[in-house]
Amino acid sequence: MVPYSTKELMACWLSRDLADREYAAVGANFPIPRAAVLLAHLAHGPNMKVGMGAFNVNLQGVDHVMSLRYFSDFWPVQWAESASFFPLDLLSIHKLDVFFVSGIQIDVYGNTNLIGIGDKQKGFKFRGPGSIGTATLATLARRYYIVTEHHSPRLFVEKCDKISAMGFGDGTPGLRQKLGLPGAGPKYCITPLCVFDFSPTTRKMRLGSLHPGVGLNQVINNTGFKIDIPEEIGETRPPTSAELEILRNRIDREGLLR
């Protein structure tokens, strides 16, 4: 088997959950989801609609795709078949199938925080960069994934100080429907150690699989909340050599994931 990095594992695993014809958006400065979407597109999704910055691109036949320096880069224009119509497209973003969210805090119910840390009603101990588009996109996209390059008790907390993108709130059954949120919410949370899914009854994060070589205690010790652990724990399926070939030669020549 070809050796691979944890980030490559994460990208390959995510890519398999994306289907052909889906509409998925890729931002800048979020290399794992970017690689996942492009890998899905090049490996099995020739009809995917891929949002790259403010363009919709199709990359069939493109030898290799450099990564965005910034979200508003102009150069993807060369592969663009359309550009986002503002405000029309942002206001009709519920047609987005797949979105990705991160946070400076992630809690047991899949809520994420990009706003800031601190208990006060106003003011912050640590101010985050802001919600960007996540408050709405996590609501409206048909499903989303929480992706983080870190796994620590400070990141994975019982309850976010502030919620910028609501996952399952306080776990009340049917809360998303009650709040009128059309999207299904977070499907998986993937970290450098493991994959979490969400219990359909409690809506809490549940251990889905451990990455190869990761021990259960490593996850428990690095998570700030009590994890729902099933009887049998699977292993995250590693990248295939075919996946790695596309990933390394066409998507990540710069080696951001290595």
Added chain:
Amino acid sequence: MVPYSTKELMACWLSRDLADREYAAVGANFPIPRAAVLLAHLAHGPNMKVGMGAFNVNLQGVDHVMSLRYFSDFWPVQWAESASFFPLDLLSIHKLDVFFVSGIQIDVYGNTNLIGIGDKQKGFKFRGPGSIGTATLATLARRYYIVTEHHSPRLFVEKCDKISAMGFGDGTPGLRQKLGLPGAGPKYCITPLCVFDFSPTTRKMRLGSLHPGVGLNQVINNTGFKIDIPEEIGETRPPTSAELEILRNRIDREGLLR
């Protein structure tokens, strides 16, 4: 003095009420307002924003302007500096300064009807073509003019059977503000016989001026409601030869107004 037609009189009179820098829209199949806007633009409004069909044009330096066959004609593209952005521009149409409305009924409070005639809640004795954009545009434009090529008791009624564009409703003081309508409502109603304005107290139509050669009784007999008649009645100021020269050589070579 150069002889002129009633329609030319109406167009010239209206044109003087439009100021430079104003944004005025001209439709198809409404030749008098079209001529009024173009005359204002060419005579004293070089900085007007002129909506011609779905384009915004500037006609300085254009020898002569043919009339639109249809509202959605493509050929004004040759003079267009921008095109309407749908839906953005229709939803921000409150920046429109001047609009023109007609009707199959016009009532004493300046309400107009393009929907249909008949008392029933549903169904019509005579169905009109529909509201087009008037319900909203008469509400949002800073002011508007009612323009009609006919003057008869069947047209000028006490109360419209249906209102498609609200003028002053039932005359309740402050009604437009109470209903949240930002525009000032109809400023004048011009017909082949006279100009009406609106009493600031009753909001009813009031005789403003008689066109040259028209007698007071002619107006009274052809209007289906009692007209507020001031002590002194002015005469509608006829076209100047300078106005007629622009009108006939640059705006109405086809002679639609003659």
Added chain:
Amino acid sequence: MDRQSVITDEATALAQIRDGMTVALGGFITAQHSMALIRGIAKRGIKGLRVVAGLSSALEVDLLIGCGCVQRLATAYVGAEATVPIGPFFKKAAEDQTIDLWECDEIILMAMLQATAAGIPFFPVRGGMGTDLPHLNKDLKEFRDPIHNDPLLAVPAMKIDVAVTHAYCADPYGNVQYAGNTFADGLIHRAAEKTITTVEKVVPTAYIRRDPFKTLYTADFIVRSPFGAHPYSCHGEYIEDDEHLKGYANAANLATKGDDSAWKVYRNQFIDTPEDHMDYLEQIGVKKLFSLNEF
């Protein structure tokens, strides 16, 4: 696995439209209606359609009413301006109450589409307050805004099954570009669950990529239909066929007054007999078609 073309034939496209569906039509008054498909709907006798004609219709909805396809109609206008001031079948159906009218003006129709496209239950507008539109259209509801207590009209979203639009060109993957005005077509596409677009020309994707900012939307089905908007105009290609419109209006007018002989001839020649759009164009004839070329 290869990228799949979405170019299809008229029959496959029309099979998407079934009795009782809500269908939104593109174009604006006398421009850019997908007549190739609208005639196809009439020929197949699809029934009970709930038609949304945005921004405003010409006589394409009049034809659908005349052929018995329409149960409900949302439009701000039915006519062809000076040529045909009001659609004859529309006028009669409105007077006889044989169709439901979703009474509105153009901006209220756009507000409905905007609500639908944005996935919100309603869109608030000021226009229409004080008019009879809320009395004639029970879906429109006056309310007070939750912040300042201002009076407003709530225009509800409407589920739209299929959008049917006509455009200048598309590539095999459904990327649609217009040569002129796009009217409400971009909004209509975003409000509908599925979009079928007839185009004057199919172009290679490289043509689309020359200016991706011109792509208005990506349709689910593309049908190659030169002169597909005839007798209406298509910006950059051809103007209206006034003579045809007058012939239609004359036949329809007589039919609403009890003499349907001319309408039977019109319907037979232009709707029922032609197998498809190409057959229809043969009826119109090459000389007529190319006499309509713009500029």
Added chain:
Amino acid sequence: MDRQSVITDEATALAQIRDGMTVALGGFITAQHSMALIRGIAKRGIKGLRVVAGLSSALEVDLLIGCGCVQRLATAYVGAEATVPIGPFFKKAAEDQTIDLWECDEIILMAMLQATAAGIPFFPVRGGMGTDLPHLNKDLKEFRDPIHNDPLLAVPAMKIDVAVTHAYCADPYGNVQYAGNTFADGLIHRAAEKTITTVEKVVPTAYIRRDPFKTLYTADFIVRSPFGAHPYSCHGEYIEDDEHLKGYANAANLATKGDDSAWKVYRNQFIDTPEDHMDYLEQIGVKKLFSLNEF
């Protein structure tokens, strides 16, 4: 009487912006901010601005905060992605509560602009329900839709005095066209009472008329400002000046930690000393500027 040019100089344009006004800035994260005017605002020490940064800001609002111009800020993000993850002055001001934050995400900000542009008191959205945004931003109000009783968030309109945008080109009459993405600039223009646009190039009206569909809006004031978005990008012209952004962030970072020596140097060299935008470009230097040309 002749048609009047709206091209003006920086001083006249900046005189439109007065203490306490609400100013909306165009561009998106690291693209197309009107830095020529934003530095002018900072240099003149305009105070108490209520800044709306749509779609999202980079560090142009951070600079305005650092120079003491900002009383309130509506933005969904302040940073330059991997280069500068968060604006230093913004971070400190938020933590110390020295500016008011109108907390939102990008789509809620657009909803506010859309309400303002449409002249309606609020825009209803689904996004943000269940988050802390309505707790942090008291202008956002949960309500029940008047038709289906669905829960929604009402985003109120906001009076915007001046929009400040940067574009590729304009003609002397204010018709503005972009070479690339336009982001929320078309909406921002329509939401503001007045628009000032800096442009890379002034072009003849004949150029605009080649493709009037590309005209995004007609601005009230045009200021000729080549490299006017530096250190940010302008589509079709130049990319970001990362080195400059890092220098700024480093100076700002130190200043928020009590050492303002580097910030004083930055401010002196790039904001206070240059008379105008051209003087600023001299500080950057021709070699640097042309090294940023895209493609």
